[in-house]
Every structure is written in C-alpha cells, then in structure tokens.
Amino acid sequence: MMYSLTDAEYAQALDHQDELTSFRDEFIIGDPERIYLDGNSLGRLPRRTADRLQAIIAHEWGERLISSWNESWISLAGRIGEKIAPLLGAKPEEVIIADSTSVNLFKLAVAALRVNPDRTTIISDDLNFPSDLYILDGITSLFGSSYELKIIPSPDGIMGPVDRLADVLNSHTALLTFSHTVFKSGYVYDLFELTRLAHENGALILWDVSHSVGSVPLALHDSQVDLAVGCTYKYLNGGPGSPAFLYVHEDLQDRLQNPISGWFSQKNQFEFNLEYQAELGIRRFLTGTPAILSLAAVEDGVDLLLEAGIERLRRKSIRQSEYFISLWRKMLRPLGFRLNSPQDPARRGSHISIAHPQGFQINRALVEEMRVVCDFRSPDNLRFGFAPIYNSYMEIYQAVTRLHQVAAEKIYQKYPANQSQVP
Numbered sequence: 001m002m003y004s005l006t007d008a009e010y011a012q013a014l015d016h017q018d019e020l021t022s023f024r025d026e027f028i029i030g031d032p033e034r035i036y037l038d039g040n041s042l043g044r045l046p047r048r049t050a051d052r053l054q055a056i057i058a059h060e061w062g063e064r065l066i067s068s069w070n071e072s073w074i075s076l077a078g079r080i081g082e083k084i085a086p087l088l089g090a091k092p093e094e095v096i097i098a099d100s101t102s103v104n105l106f107k108l109a110v111a112a113l114r115v116n117p118d119r120t121t122i123i124s125d126d127l128n129f130p131s132d133l134y135i136l137d138g139i140t141s142l143f144g145s146s147y148e149l150k151i152i153p154s155p156d157g158i159m160g161p162v163d164r165l166a167d168v169l170n171s172h173t174a175l176l177t178f179s180h181t182v183f184k185s186g187y188v189y190d191l192f193e194l195t196r197l198a199h200e201n202g203a204l205i206l207w208d209v210s211h212s213v214g215s216v217p218l219a220l221h222d223s224q225v226d227l228a229v230g231c232t233y234k235y236l237n238g239g240p241g242s243p244a245f246l247y248v249h250e251d252l253q254d255r256l257q258n259p260i261s262g263w264f265s266q267k268n269q270f271e272f273n274l275e276y277q278a279e280l281g282i283r284r285f286l287t288g289t290p291a292i293l294s295l296a297a298v299e300d301g302v303d304l305l306l307e308a309g310i311e312r313l314r315r316k317s318i319r320q321s322e323y324f325i326s327l328w329r330k331m332l333r334p335l336g337f338r339l340n341s342p343q344d345p346a347r348r349g350s351h352i353s354i355a356h357p358q359g360f361q362i363n364r365a366l367v368e369e370m371r372v373v374c375d376f377r378s379p380d381n382l383r384f385g386f387a388p389i390y391n392s393y394m395e396i397y398q399a400v401t402r403l404h405q406v407a408a409e410k411i412y413q414k415y416p417a418n419q420s421q422v423p
C-alpha cells in the first residue's frame with residue numbers, strides 16, 4: 001500500500017519502522033493530545049528521574065543527611081560528566097558538571113584569555129546565543145580597553161559566516177567561540193574545520209554545544225577541541241535549571257586557571273587549607289557546592305540517550321526533520337511560511353525554524369487552542385524541535401496539519417499582534 005506524503009497513514013507507517021519508539025514510554029506524557037515540539041528548550045521528564053528524585057529526597061536527604069556527601073553526592077558531578085562524555089566524543093576525564101552554561105562559558109573563556117596574554121581579540125558571530133555574547137562582552141570590559149569582542153555577522157541570518165572567518169583571524173586572535181548548533185536557525189558549524197582554522201592561527205576555540213548534545217554526534221577530543229560548554233536541560237532531559245557541563249581537552253587542563261577558584265576546585269578540599277592550590281585535572285574547573293537534586297536529575301536522561309545510541313538518534317532526527325520540511329513544502333509554503341533553516345541535513349541540528357509575518361499570533365493560536373507547543377523567536381520565527389527519543393512522526397504530522405489550519409482559516413486573527421501583552 002502506497003500512501004502520499006500528506007496522509008496520516010504515511011506518518012503511521014514511519015512510526016512503525018522506527019527502531020526507537022519504545023523509548024517514548026520511558027517519559028511522562030501528561031496529555032497525549034498536547035504535541036510537544038520544544039524538547040530543544042526543555043526536554044520531557046523521564047519516569048526514572050521522577051522515581052529517582054523521590055528516592056533521593058526520602059532516603060539520601062531525609063534519612064542520611066550529611067552522610068550522603070561521602071556516600072554518593074561528592075562524586076556525582078564527575079560521575080555524570082563521565083556519562084555525558086561519549087555523547088561529546090570526549091574522554092571521561094575531560095567532562096564535569098557544574099554551574100550554568102553561562103557561568104561555565106565565563107570560566108573557560110577567561111581561562112583561555114589568560115594563557116595567551118599577548119592576544120586580545122575574541123571572535124564570535126551574531127547567531128550565537130545572546131547570553132554567550134553578554135558574557136563575552138562582560139569579559140572584554142573586565143580585561144580592559146585593549147581587549148575586543150568581534151561579532152561577525154551571518155550572511156543571511158541562517159548560515160554561519162564561515163567564509164569571512166579566515167580574513168578576520170590574525171595574530172591578535174585569542175579565542176574563537178560559537179554555538180555549534182545555533183539556537184534560531186539550527187545551522188551546524190563544521191566543528192573540525194573551524195577548530196583547525198583556530199589552531200592554524202594560534203588561537204583557542206570554545207564551543208557551546210547546548211543545542212547539539214544528545215542530538216548531533218560530536219567528536220570533541222579527536223577534533224582537538226580545546227574547550228566546550230553546554231546545557232543538560234534540552235535534549236539531555238535533565239529538568240528545569242539542571243546544571244551544565246564543561247569540557248576541557250586533557251592536554252590543556254593543568255595549564256588553565258579557573259577564575260572562580262572556589263573550594264570545590266581546591267586540592268584536598270576538606271583539609272580547609274587557607275591558601276588556594278588548584279586541583280589537577282577537570283575538577284579544577286569546579287567552584288562551589290552543586291545543587292544535588294538538580295544534578296541527580298541529569299543522570300537517568302543521559303542513560304536513556306546512551307541506551308538509544310547517539311548514531312540512531314541522529315538518524316531519526318534527520319528523518320524527522322526531512323519529513324517536516326517535505327510537509328512544509330507541500331502544506332505550509334503555499335500559505336506564506338518561509339524556511340529559516342539550512343536545507344542540507346548535514347548542516348542542521350534537530351530543530352527547524354519557519355517564519356511567517358503573523359508568526360507571533362500563529363504561535364499564540366497553536367499554544368492556546370491547538371495544543372501544539374513550539375517556540376516563538378522574535379521577530380517572526382516559529383521553532384520546532386524534534387527530540388528523537390520521544391517524538392513520533394505522527395506528532396509532527398499533527399503539528400503541521402494544525403498549523404496549516406491556523407493559517408488557512410486565519411484562526412490567529414483573534415490573538416493580539418503585540419508581543420508586549422504576553423509575559
């Protein structure tokens with residue numbers, strides 16, 4: 001039996017062929033009619049995590065109290081870091097969990113600038129996550145007027161400005177830093193090539209892999225990447241505000257200094273020595289006491305991704321994105337939706353942006369009455385994230401048909417066009 005692309009049966013057939021469908025049952029799906037395509041902003045809650053947190057609260061916190069530090073908590077940041085390492089293509093001793101992505105970016109960028117004081121320029125692009133640019137801007141003002149942040153503009157708001165970078169790099173360049181998968185368009189940089197370009201020019205490179213980890217396979221160690229940071233609450237499903245991770249290449253670890261040198265990075269922490277002496281290895285990039293409950297919530301989500309396998313997740317992510325784009329071409333493009341993501345799946349992460357002049361109102365209609373959750377990103381972008389570990393093809397199909405209905409029947413018109421009216 002042959003179905004055409006826009007049949008529901010076609011989506012059903014794709015779900016039947018999907019080797020990862022059983023993983024959906026590992027997640028709490030409160031309302032099966034509510035289509036959640038926002039796993040790239042906040043992943044779903046794994047059942048195991050809900051059980052684990054209850055057990056930790058009752059036993060480790062409720063009964064064991066301070067004894068739990070020695071019994072399990074003190075090693076948790078390292079242990080979960082080691083688990084994330086294969087998703088990053090890193091060695092286990094190159095990754096640890098700490099703080100937020102923004103704070104880790106600050107720590108690693110400052111450390112990178114300090115090893116090379118003769119070089120004073122940081123290079124990034126205007127597709128980067130705003131918080132990263134705020135942090136970098138703060139760092140350059142902290143370092144003084146000889147330091148400069150150069151933000152290279154994307155040629156089209158979709159693709160990275162790769163062709164311009166070779167001209168911009170010179171003997172003043174200290175650090176290159178980009179989002180590996182950019183948050184709006186989903187464009188994916190060639191991590192290996194840019195890392196090589198940075199090193200050719202004597203600079204270090206720091207990748208923010210927040211939108212890649214758990215959906216796009218990475219090879220940080222083999223690509224000789226110096227530094228990386230990223231979130232655990234997106235495709236890793238660690239929960240709201242779960243702590244971030246950082247990666248430092250093993251050859252670099254003992255040469256770098258953590259600028260927020262708290263007691264968790266102190267050698268022999270519990271001797272309470274008054275003089276700071278940095279720990280060797282990745283632990284020297286820790287700072288203070290981790291939020292244990294949020295940290296513990298990261299582990300089961302990571303285990304699930306490891307069980308599914310990053311290569312299989314990537315295959316499904318590409319199939320789902322290609323399916324969405326085919327549906328866009330047939331059903332949404334004729335209604336005025338533009339594709340704001342790369343066409344080539346090799347240059348694209350696991351989310352897709354489409355734009356429409358009434359994008360803001362359309363998003364309100366989707367959320368308020370069509371039970372489709374995606375992101376709106378100013379000025380006119382609707383962003384759909386596909387989390388291959390729990391999203392089905394049928395969900396993608398239904399999201400597109402509901403979106404089609406909102407636009408074709410102009411259902412969005414009853415929602416205010418003014419963004420300021422929404423908190």
Ligand SMILES: *Cc1c(COP(=O)(O)O)cnc(C)c1O
Pocket residue numbers: 100101102103129131132179183208209210211231244
């Ligand atoms: C989500 C995201 C962040 C978030 O940073 P926090 O400090 O953890 O809030 C940072 N960078 C990128 C690229 C992101 O996508």
